[in-house]
Amino acid sequence: MDAPWVSVEVTDMVSAEIRRGVVRAVLGIVGAALLSATWGCSHVAPYERGNLAHPTMSAEDPFTTPLATHVEDVSEGATGGLSGGGGGCGCN
Amino acid sequence: MLGLFLVVLVPARAKAAGAEDAAALRTAQEVLDGEYSSGNFTDAKKKIEAALGRCARCAPSTQAPLHILLGMIASQTGQKAEARAQFQLAQQADPSAQLPPRTTPDIRAQWDEAKGAASGPSDTAGGEPGAGAAPAPGGATPPGHIPGWNNVDAFQEASAGLASDMAGKLSECIEHDKKSLELEEQPRTRLHLSSCEARSAHLIDALQDAQKALEDGLKRRDPAVMKAARERVEGLLRRIPHVTFAPSPGLDDLQVTFDDRPVPPNALTKRFSIDPGDHKVHAEATQNGIPLSLDQSYQVGEAQLLTVPLVLKSQAPEYLTPGQLKCMLGAKSQDEILKCLPQKSKPLVVKAGTQLSGYSDTTNVEVWSPEIDVNVSSPTQGWNAGGHFLVDVVTAASPDIVSEASPPYHEQRYSGGLDGGYKYKTYAAQAQVNYSSEPDYISRGGGLALTADLDEKLVTPRLAANYNHDSIGRGPNNFIHTLDTTEFEAGVTFVVSPTSLLLVSVTAQFENGDQSKPYRYVPMFDPVNVAPFIPVGASPDLVNRVRLPFRPTEQLPLFRNRYAVGARFAHRFPGATLRIEQRLYSDSWQLKATTTDGRFIFDLGRHFEIWPHARFNAQTGANFYQLAYSATVDPNTAQLVVPLYRTTDRELSPLVSLTGGGGLHWLISDPEAKTQYGLSVQADTLYAKYFDSLYITQRTAVYGTVGFDAEFE
Numbered sequence: 001m002d003a004p005w006v007s008v009e010v011t012d013m014v015s016a017e018i019r020r021g022v023v024r025a026v027l028g029i030v031g032a033a034l035l036s037a038t039w040g041c042s043h044v045a046p047y048e049r050g051n052l053a054h055p056t057m058s059a060e061d062p063f064t065t066p067l068a069t070h071v072e073d074v075s076e077g078a079t080g081g082l083s084g085g086g087g088g089c090g091c092n
Numbered sequence: 093m094l095g096l097f098l099v100v101l102v103p104a105r106a107k108a109a110g111a112e113d114a115a116a117l118r119t120a121q122e123v124l125d126g127e128y129s130s131g132n133f134t135d136a137k138k139k140i141e142a143a144l145g146r147c148a149r150c151a152p153s154t155q156a157p158l159h160i161l162l163g164m165i166a167s168q169t170g171q172k173a174e175a176r177a178q179f180q181l182a183q184q185a186d187p188s189a190q191l192p193p194r195t196t197p198d199i200r201a202q203w204d205e206a207k208g209a210a211s212g213p214s215d216t217a218g219g220e221p222g223a224g225a226a227p228a229p230g231g232a233t234p235p236g237h238i239p240g241w242n243n244v245d246a247f248q249e250a251s252a253g254l255a256s257d258m259a260g261k262l263s264e265c266i267e268h269d270k271k272s273l274e275l276e277e278q279p280r281t282r283l284h285l286s287s288c289e290a291r292s293a294h295l296i297d298a299l300q301d302a303q304k305a306l307e308d309g310l311k312r313r314d315p316a317v318m319k320a321a322r323e324r325v326e327g328l329l330r331r332i333p334h335v336t337f338a339p340s341p342g343l344d345d346l347q348v349t350f351d352d353r354p355v356p357p358n359a360l361t362k363r364f365s366i367d368p369g370d371h372k373v374h375a376e377a378t379q380n381g382i383p384l385s386l387d388q389s390y391q392v393g394e395a396q397l398l399t400v401p402l403v404l405k406s407q408a409p410e411y412l413t414p415g416q417l418k419c420m421l422g423a424k425s426q427d428e429i430l431k432c433l434p435q436k437s438k439p440l441v442v443k444a445g446t447q448l449s450g451y452s453d454t455t456n457v458e459v460w461s462p463e464i465d466v467n468v469s470s471p472t473q474g475w476n477a478g479g480h481f482l483v484d485v486v487t488a489a490s491p492d493i494v495s496e497a498s499p500p501y502h503e504q505r506y507s508g509g510l511d512g513g514y515k516y517k518t519y520a521a522q523a524q525v526n527y528s529s530e531p532d533y534i535s536r537g538g539g540l541a542l543t544a545d546l547d548e549k550l551v552t553p554r555l556a557a558n559y560n561h562d563s564i565g566r567g568p569n570n571f572i573h574t575l576d577t578t579e580f581e582a583g584v585t586f587v588v589s590p591t592s593l594l595l596v597s598v599t600a601q602f603e604n605g606d607q608s609k610p611y612r613y614v615p616m617f618d619p620v621n622v623a624p625f626i627p628v629g630a631s632p633d634l635v636n637r638v639r640l641p642f643r644p645t646e647q648l649p650l651f652r653n654r655y656a657v658g659a660r661f662a663h664r665f666p667g668a669t670l671r672i673e674q675r676l677y678s679d680s681w682q683l684k685a686t687t688t689d690g691r692f693i694f695d696l697g698r699h700f701e702i703w704p705h706a707r708f709n710a711q712t713g714a715n716f717y718q719l720a721y722s723a724t725v726d727p728n729t730a731q732l733v734v735p736l737y738r739t740t741d742r743e744l745s746p747l748v749s750l751t752g753g754g755g756l757h758w759l760i761s762d763p764e765a766k767t768q769y770g771l772s773v774q775a776d777t778l779y780a781k782y783f784d785s786l787y788i789t790q791r792t793a794v795y796g797t798v799g800f801d802a803e804f805e
Contacts, residue, residue: 049590051381065797067450067795074743075780076743077744078683078711079654079656079711080660080677081675082660086399
C-alpha cells in the first residue's frame with residue numbers, strides 16, 4: 001500500500017556532498033601529516049622509556065570496554081577522532 | 093735545500109773528523125731536516141745543545157754549524173741577541189762558515205750584524221727568500237711586506253705561535269698557527285701547527301695538518317718540507333691509537349656514540365683513528381623490546397687498539413623486576429643478558445579474557461552482554477592473531493516504544509570478529525573483520541591499518557581504512573535498506589618526553605544508504621495551531637492526543653559525511669597515569685560536537701590500579717531535526733505533504749551528557765609470575781540532558797563491566 005504522503009527523492013545531492021567530503025578528508029589527512037612533519041620531537045633515549053612501557057601509557061585505549069564504546073556510540077551524535085598506535089616505548 | 097747545508101759547508105771536515113765530530117754533524121743534519129724544518133724549535137734546541145755539550149773536543153769547524161743552528165733557532169723564536177751571539181761564536185770558530193740557503197731576512201740580518209758588516213749577496217748563500225720561508229718573530233721586517241709572505245697579519249700570528257711554543261704554551265701555539273693559516277696558507281706554519289698538536293696529544297689533527305703540509309710541499313716542490321712532513325706523517329701513523337666495536341648479537345636499533353659523535357651502525361667493526369687519552373662510549377639498543385644501554389669510559393695510549401665490547405644492560409629499573417635486574421647485572425655477555433629477559437622464553441604469548449557487562453537506564457532499557465576474547469602473539473616473530481565474541485541481550489520499553497503502543501521487546505545481538513597482524517622491522521599491518529547479527533540488522537565489516545615506527549620509535553604514524561556493509565530490516569529476514577560506511581583514519585603518536593606521549597588523529601567517515609529506523613514513527617502536528625506549542629519533553633499521552641492521525645516513518649538523508657579530529661595525551665607520574673582525550677566533530681548534517689574524556693589511574697601497590705573517570709559531550713542538533721514536525725495539505729492534489737527529512741532520534745537533537753565513574757584492576761597473581769591473571773571492575777553513570785526532545789528531557793544510565801583476564805605462555 002502506498003504511503004498517504006508525498007515523498008521527495010533525496011539522492012540528488014549525494015555526489016556533490018561526497019566530493020566535498022573527500023576534499024575535507026584529504027585536507028584533514030594532509031594537515032595531520034604536516035603537523036607530524038613540523039612537530040619538534042624531543043629525543044628520548046631507549047633507556048629513558050621505562051615509563052612509556054607502562055600498560056597505562058598505551059596510545060590506544062585499553063580502558064574503554066566494548067559496552068562502554070557501544071553506549072557512547074548510541075548516546076552521542078559524534079564518532080571517530082581518535083585512532084593511533086605505537087607509543088615509542090620500544091615494545092613490540 | 094736546508095738539508096744540504098751541512099753537506100755543503102763541511103763535507104771534507106766531516107770526512108776527516110773523529111767520531112765525536114761525525115756524531116755532532118749527524119745530529120746537526122738530523123735536527124735541521126727534522127725538528128727545525130717542522131718548527132719544533134724546543135726539541136731542536138735541546139738536541140743541538142746536547143750535541144754541543146758532547147762536542148767539547150770537536151774541531152771548531154764542527155762546532156760552527158751547531159752554533160749557526162742555535163742562532164737560527166734563537167732568531168726564529170725572537171731572541172735576537174742570542175741569535176747574534178751564537179752567530180758570532182760560529183764565525184769565531186770558523187770564519188768561513190756560511191748560513192744555509194733560504195734563511196729568513198731576519199737571520200741574514202742578524203748574521204750580518206754578528207759579522208759586523210753589511211749584508212751582501214754572499215750572506216744569502218744562494219738563498220731564496222721566497223715561498224716557504226719561516227717567520228721571524230720580532231725581526232726587522234720591512235713594514236708592509238714580509239719576504240715569502242703575502243699577509244703581514246698571518247706572519248705575525250705565525251710568529252706568535254712560535255713564541256708560544258717556546259714558552260711551552262701549546263694551546264696558544266695551536267690557536268695562533270690556526271689564525272695564521274686562516275689568513276695565509278704556509279706549509280711550514282702548518283707543520284709547526286702539526287708539531288704543537290702532536291705534543292698536545294691531538295694526533296689526529298696533527299696527522300691531518302702534516303698531510304696537508306706534505307701536499308703543499310709537493311705542490312711547491314719544497315724538498316725540506318716534503319721530507320719533514322713525510323716523516324711527521326709516518327711517525328704519527330705509528331703513534332695513533334685506534335678503536336673498534338664488537339656488537340653483541342640480538343640487539344635491535346643499536347646506536348653508538350664515541351665521545352658524543354655517532355658511529356655509523358654499518359661500520360662498527362671497522363677501525364677508527366682516535367687521539368690518545370680519555371674517551372667515553374655510549375650505546376643504546378633494544379632486545380626483545382627491552383631498552384638497553386651502555387656507558388663506559390676508556391683510557392687509550394699511543395698506538396693502542398681499543399676493542400669495545402658492546403654488552404648492553406638495562407638502565408631502567410622500573411621496567412624490570414628485581415630478579416631480572418640482578419640477573420642482568422651479573423651477566424658477562426649479551427647472551428647471558430638475553431637469558432635474563434622474559435621475552436626470550438616467550439615464543440608465544442596468550443591473552444584471554446571474559447567480561448560481563450550490564451546497562452540500565454531511566455527509559456527502561458536493559459542490556460546484558462557477556463563477552464570473551466583471545467589473542468595469541470609472538471613478540472619475537474612479530475605476528476599476532478585474535479578473536480572476540482559477544483552477545484547483547486536487550487530488553488526495551490522506552491517511551492518511544494510505549495508511545496507507539498508497542499509491547500516491550502526482547503532481542504539478542506551476536507557479534508564477533510577476527511583480527512591479525514604482522515610486524516616487519518619498523519612497519520606493521522593489522523587487519524580485522526567483524527560480523528554482527530540481530531533479527532533485523534546485520535553488519536559486516538573489515539579494515540586494514542598500517543603503522544610505522546619512525547625516528548627511533550618516537551613518532552608512530554598510522555593509516556587505516558575500514559568498510560562496513562549493513563542490512564537494515566523490518567522484521568526477521570525482511571531487509572529493506574542497506575548502509576555502506578567507509579572510514580579513513582590518519583593518526584600520529586609522538587613521544588613528547590620520557591613520561592609523556594601525544595596522539596593526534598583525524599577520521600573521515602562516509603555513510604551512504606538509508607539508515608532510517610523502519611520502526612521509528614514520527615508524529616506530525618498542525619503547523620499553525622499545534623506544532624509551535626508542543627513543549628519540550630511532551631509526554632506520549634499529550635503527543636498522541638494532539639498529533640495528526642497519521643505518522644510517517646523516520647526518514648534520514650541518504651548520505652552522511654562525518655569528520656572528527658582528536659588528541660589523546662598520556663602522562664606518567666610517579667605511581668599514577670593521567671590520560672586526557674579531546675575530540676571535535678562535525679558532519680554534513682550540520683551536527684557539531686565536542687567530547688572530553690579523562691582518567692587518572694593510581695597504582696595502589698603492585699597489585700592494584702584504581703581510577704576515576706569522567707566524560708563530557710555536548711552537541712548541536714542535526715539541521716533537519718525538529719521538536720515537532722508539521723504536515724500540510726497540498727491544495728492542488730489534496731495530498732498531505734510531510735517534511736523531507738524527519739526523525740525523533742534524540743541523539744540527533746541538541747544535548748549535553750556527563751559521564752562519571754571509575755574502575756579497579758586487581759592483579760591477582762604475582763607480578764613476576766609466568767602466568768598472570770587479574771580481575772577488573774568498571775562502573776559509570778551517564779546523565780544526558782535533551783534540550784529539544786519529545787517524551788523526555790533527560791536520561792540517566794548506569795552501566796558497568798566485570799572482567800577476568802589472564803596472560804600465559
